Amino acid sequence: MNNEKLTLEQVLSMDLPNIILYAAPVMIILVALEWIISFYKKKDYYDGKDTFAATTIGIVNVAISASIKLITFGIILFFYNLVPWRIPDTWWSFILCLVWIDFWRYWAHRIAHENRFWWATHVTHHSSEKYNWSVSFRLGWTQHIKIVFFIPVALSGFHPVVFFICHQIEVLYQFWIHTEYIRKLPKPIEYIFTTPSHHRVHHARNDKYLDKNYGSTFIIWDRIFGTFQPEEEQADYGITRPVKSYNPVYLCFHEWMDIIKDIRNSKSLKEVYAMTFVRPSRLEEKRKSFRDK
Incomplete structure (x- = not known):
């Protein structure tokens, strides 16, 4: 070959x-x-x-x-x-x-x-x-x-x-x-x-x-x-934290902006890592856990 x-x-x-x-x-x-x-x-x-x-x-x-x-x-x-x-x-x-x-x-x-x-x-x-x-x-x-x-x-x-x-x-x-x-x-x-x-x-x-x-x-x-789900009820489209904007630039970068903001507000490397790589569905839970410490 x-x-x-x-x-x-x-x-x-x-x-x-x-x-x-x-x-x-x-x-x-x-x-x-x-x-x-x-x-x-x-x-x-x-x-x-x-x-x-x-x-x-x-x-x-x-x-x-x-x-x-x-x-x-x-x-x-x-x-x-x-x-x-x-x-x-x-x-x-x-x-x-x-x-x-x-x-x-x-x-x-x-x-x-x-x-x-x-x-x-x-x-x-x-x-x-x-x-x-x-x-x-x-x-x-x-x-x-x-x-x-x-x-x-x-x-x-x-x-x-x-x-x-x-x-x-x-x-x-x-x-x-x-x-x-x-x-x-x-x-x-x-x-x-x-x-x-x-x-x-x-x-x-x-x-x-x-x-x-x-x-x-x-x-x-x-x-x-194990990630399959058949369509049953009518879908409600969008993300769990809605973005009320039609600005293409903002739509492409808003999450990056939020990540940078969270990194700046972090008080340890552990928090920086968590805020960058956390599962999105657990973001608020993670934020709260660091605020409560």
């Missing part, structure tokens, strides 16, 4: 397809159609300011992705070149890579809900109290540091081109599951794949729905690791 090392120039010269960029016009058209249908049916699924904020966040995210392309490629390529083995570039390597990426996306997503530092990169996506296709655009501008969770994929020997194509497919998959209009699908699909029904649960702040259904493309990881 060819284990020749690749250079960044070689990877970039392969003219990788930007699937997300090609899909963007279709997604925008679908958002507009869903908005029009919601207006016609008098459904309270959209809010103009909320959608504008989500779209702005999404556009800036595309720009950030483009600007750090060399860094992202360089990280994956560095770890790919560290190992002596290679997975052949065949049709099945794409399927295998997709599943492997999805496994790590599950854990990256779960950690982003269970650790405040990583929650700060993800909270933007959950702060909307609406649930529609435009919400899929709301991805925090600091989310790109989560590339570290995908180093095991590079170390597995998947060609960087295979990695980036599969990762784009994974990201695109998230679009269609952000809607109220697609209800429960046939059981075999609901059992294996993440569906709108599963993801509505994930975006809800109902007590029984909190920190459930982290699956990206496949819901099987939640079933295996």
Whole structure:
């Protein structure tokens, strides 16, 4: 098997397809159609300011992705070149890579809900109290540091081109599951794949729905690791500490600002650590415990 090392120039010269960029016009058209249908049916699924904020966040995210392309490629390529083995570039390597990426996306997503530092990169996506296709655009501008969770994929020997194509497919998959209009699908699909029904649960702040259904493309990881919750009652969307703002910058950085504020008010290194890495759902409890000491 060819284990020749690749250079960044070689990877970039392969003219990788930007699937997300090609899909963007279709997604925008679908958002507009869903908005029009919601207006016609008098459904309270959209809010103009909320959608504008989500779209702005999404556009800036595309720009950030483009600007750090060399860094992202360089990280994956560095770890790919560290190992002596290679997975052949065949049709099945794409399927295998997709599943492997999805496994790590599950854990990256779960950690982003269970650790405040990583929650700060993800909270933007959950702060909307609406649930529609435009919400899929709301991805925090600091989310790109989560590339570290995908180093095991590079170390597995998947060609960087295979990695980036599969990762784009994974990201695109998230679009269609952000809607109220697609209800429960046939059981075999609901059992294996993440569906709108599963993801509505994930975006809800109902007590029984909190920190459930982290699956990206496949819901099987939640079933295996005990975080699965079927959709039962109507979801109440948003976060437990609502953010009353439509400012894209504030929506992307408010949690980081709160972390810095808590660090400044901390009276020990132990408190600094706790305020930075506490589980978000236990933040108030932790704050109280340090105040009472």
